[in-house]
Amino acid sequence: MPPPPTRAPLTRRHVLAGAGAAAAVGATGACGAATTGGADGPLTFWSSLRGTENVVAAWNEARPDAPVQFSTVPSGGAGGNAKLSNAARAGNAPDVTSMEYADLPGFTLDGVTTDLTDLISPSFRDAILPQAWDTATFSGRTYAVPLDVEPMVFLHRPDLLARAGLDVPTTWEEFAEASATLKSRTGVDLASFFPNGWPWLAGYAQQLGARWFQTDPDAGDGGEWVVDLLDEPTQRVATLWQGLVDERNVQLVPQGSQEWLASLANDSTASFIVGAWGAANLITAVPGGAGKWRAAPLPQWAGQTPSLGVQGGSVHVITADSPRKERAMEFLEWMSTSPDSAVARLSSGTSAMFPAAPSLIGPAADQLDTSYYSGQDYYGFVSGQSELLDVGWLWGPRMQATGASLQDGLARLEYGTTIEEALAAAEEATLPDLRSLGLGVRRG
């Protein structure tokens, strides 16, 4: 049976609601089995990730005995998350779906995901970077299979830096100085600060060891979430960027906006700091930049052990009501570790995601046209960077809402709100939400 059309879950939800909300949650299991064709039916799969249809086609060709039925859905923030929540409530969620790392704690709390710990074979566990498993594991149980990990990289224009007599900054202190020099000598912005890009701010903070969310399993009644968007590392990061923004040494511009793209195309911004995936997006978004861009490590904090935060990245989960969990796991293992899957996903050249399975780096590298980066061994470079990835970062139980609150504050940067104020307001707006779910919560 094909996946239900978008409106169907809503209708079902209301019918169930009428029948009594208390019963609804319990009833969904039975519905799921009934509506999706039993344990022998094809595996249903939703994803918003680029190139997934090619991956599914490759699987269906190789494994006609275990067909997968794929639907493209909007990305999480664009309605995909709401669609998944509604489908899960109505009992017609797909067997497998992709989501961002940041959304995994929320969907796990809501009971949408399955505890996969016992389904993951030891060899599969070894095939994927431990940092990636770490972000998919809560209280010792693993709820998702990582697809990619995305250490932040410094995509930049060496020619624009050279014009001001500058080298690539290796520390954030150098970065701040370089931004001032570059701006005063040539009028070029060294980088952009994205008021609509909370994951970037989170990535910068993570690099310095910030922990916006932590769990304290021994506190209170069954553990507490510790929320601290203004811990010491985050404050240092906020101070750095606040200074850059205040002195107008970086560009304050929405990520993805025409204004921002134009500034990249007309040589007035010298870098794009982004998760490793962004290298391919730059190629499509700014085709005129071919041969001018290079990738360098993100600056480090002087006196600190080198470390990197992430920006982006996705996982696949098996939904709780799926009657085909074993088969789904087989498919997920193939998607995350098979070279065929990586080639199918990346062959269109629209993504430069960094696979969570190191064995796929070679096949992935072959798919990226590196002439844009003057033939630089991009995947080799990212591979080295991935060793610096911070371990222990945890996303919040309602991360998109926390992020949206943060962006509400950052949108007012040009009217005098500070980054710290935005962080404080986002923390304030997050706590009531978590408390209303009954979670143990305290501020850090």
Add this chain to the structure above:
Amino acid sequence: MSTTGTTSTTSGGPAVVHDSVRPSRRSQRIAVAALLGPFSLLLVAVFLVPVSYAAYLSFFSRTHTGLGFGNGETTFAGLRNYAAVLADPSFLQGVGITLLYVAFFIPVVVVLALALALLMDSGLVHLRQVSQTILFVPHAVPGVIAAVIWLYLYTPGLSPVTAALERLDLQINFLGLELLVPSLVNIALWSGLGYTTVIFFAALRAVPGELLEAAAIDGAGPVRTALRVKLPLIRSTVVTVVMFTVIGALQLFTEPLLLGEVTPLIGSRFTPNMYIFDAAFTRNNYGLASAASILLLIVCCALSYLVSRGASRGSRRAGEDQA
């Protein structure tokens, strides 16, 4: 009608006459049921049932303990959701913004609509039918379409208005922090002014001619007649309109939601209604959304009550004045 001289019969049709009052009462009951039935049915189906369900959801919601992984169940939550809403600075901020909007919008729309209605009623306006229609037409445009039209006129780089102003060396950002609420008020004014004017005008038409003649004989000019005779007489209409407009304004949703597409200053919890939408569909927190809905409902009911009580008191006072 009834030979026994019973005063009633609301049934309208020729009542069958009997010598007791009972049949008449029965027909009265049938009439009441027939007249109130459809209303009551709809009231139950589209108001009482959803409200009760929302109240239920606000008290019985998905509850976790501790870290919450794998232990959610639907239990009685008491006032937890209400406490969370009231402690949420983003909700209170939304309430503040809505109150600011109301404080802007209500005086402007009432004063302008009254002025226009009085002008039309005074006979000073030629082509009354035409001007009334022109004023009313924007109200026929659905709110979403109106918001899209204004979105186009507000968005810098797209709008011919900002382009024209720029040619005059005027940099105006209709979606900037200072003009955001006035811009929203402007949309509401554009769609609501004609409608309000028509209601006021209809009320003015009902003012008895003798009173106006008497005022004229006593030497009152048109302005004094308007302010001292006509306005007090349509006071209850004004109060009703204010009440409906306030309730409508408290539910501000479509316009800011659409403008939020082009200005990051309008976040996902900009107004209480947007907060409710965000709580339910972004945060997947139906208990919180329901609690906020119930709170909004209580505020709307309380406001209606206060306004209508103020109105009845006011009209009593007006009556005493005239006596």
